[in-house]
Amino acid sequence: MNMEKIDHGNKQGGKVWGEIKKQQEAYLDDENKAILEEDLYKDEEDLEEKLQQYKKQFIEYDVDHSNDLDITDVKFMMEKLDQAKTHLEIKKMIAEVDTTKSGTITYREFLAMMLGPKSSVLRIILKFEEKAKLAANGVDRPKGPPPKKTFDDLP
8 A cells, every 4th residue: 555655845744744644554553453364473472562563663764654665764774773875785675675576665575574584684683773772771681779799709
């Protein structure tokens, strides 16, 4: 489903932007429901939670809200992750994931990249960024004050 792209020159487009955002959220929610009904990723743990997380990521990087990631969107994503790439490198990354040969990454292709067995450059970068965000938010860090140490604790 290709939706209308946002006209960034329209400074009065707040309502239009909100409507497009709602349409995109509804479309991706429908896609997630369809994926949950399919048996494609049945072995994946916490699939529903992961789908919501990937939906948020996809929306964040789909700058023009067209429900696919084109060269501009992927370039924005790489720059945001401090992994700036050349135009040719981005085209290669997209081609690695693009099964429909459209020159873009659809939401289904994005999910296949993130959940599927094949490892792509984009997947590795996004997984690394995901772990870095969790570490920055203190998910893996111990809670509370550090334990008190004495000289007896030294080797």
